[in-house]
Amino acid sequence: MLKYIIATIILSLPFISKTICHAQELLPFRQDSLWGFRDQAGETKIVPQYKYITKFSGKYAIVSNGRLLGAIDKDNTLIIPIQHDYLANLGTDDFLFGDKSKYFGEYIMGVIHKDNTVIIPKAYSYISKTNGLYTVTKNLDSVISKNSMDDLRSVKKLYGLIANDGKTIIPCKYGYLQWVNDKLLILTKDDKWQHQALFNRKGKQLTGFEYKVIGDFKERVAKVRIEDKYGFIYPNGNLAIPVKFQYCEDFIGGYAIIREGNNWGAIDKRGNIVIKPNTDYKSVVQHLKNKYGRMQVIEEPKVDI
DSSP states (O other): OHHHHHHHHHHHSOOOOHHHHHHHOOEEEEETTEEEEEOTTSOEEEEEEESEEOOOBTTBEEEESSSSEEEEOTTOOEEEEEEESEEEEOSSSEEEEEEEOSSTTOEEEEEEETTOOEEEEEEESEEEEETTEEEEEEEEEEEEEEOSSOEEEEEEEEEEEEOTTSOEEEEEEESEEEESSSSEEEEESSTTSSSEEEEETTSOBOSOSOBSEEEEEETTEEEEEETTEEEEEOTTSOEEEEEEESEEOOOBTTEEEEEETTEEEEEETTOOEEEEEEEOHHHHHHHHHHHHOOOOOOOOOOOOO
């Protein structure tokens, strides 16, 4: 079990630049049943004393007494005491730390600083860092049946967002969280993607949860869907083009292709019809190219209406 944890941590640690590696890298080595570190010249820098170790990731390495995990620096100073079931460096002076949960291979996690100040208490099933903020996840287990080996359960995941100082930006109560870019993210009310809303990284809700689809922002607008109709919104959440089309593609070169029934047309950034939806897809693409210089691969999309 512990070997599996160590292997997982090693694979998840960030790579150190080649320059730093050549100048400062300490290499793990084993003597009898214990591990230590030596430099590239073969000189022992940390005598073998640990049951398991990882390579150094930047300034720190994870070490184990065979049962629990801690962290050391390159002087073999114990930065994080060997007392955690789970420990992984985040590439900074912060670490994920956690205890085993009821279920095999799962942990209750938090974030701790190198000075052992707890930034995020151990309360989450998973924590990741994206765009400088922590995405936190909680598992809500519903046991369906029990047997001698394990529980058969249904797991509902809830998501939230926490700042570097541990302050909650978005409560951990949403069905899913997905970053659109480094400033905007989509949250859902459930795990079926039927109710999506746009938020900014400060936690401000920019739209309601009426959208089935919120696409990527292209040319400063994103395609959205309400029920069976499509339109576009701005990054501030305001409506750019009314949600009234049977289908629409993203904007390219200032124009977006739309569909009404089995026919295709096109609109400009103001939502004005520049090609009436009364022709085939390839003709619209060719017309936009000839008249407006809009370039696009001529391939009719598969539309799920």
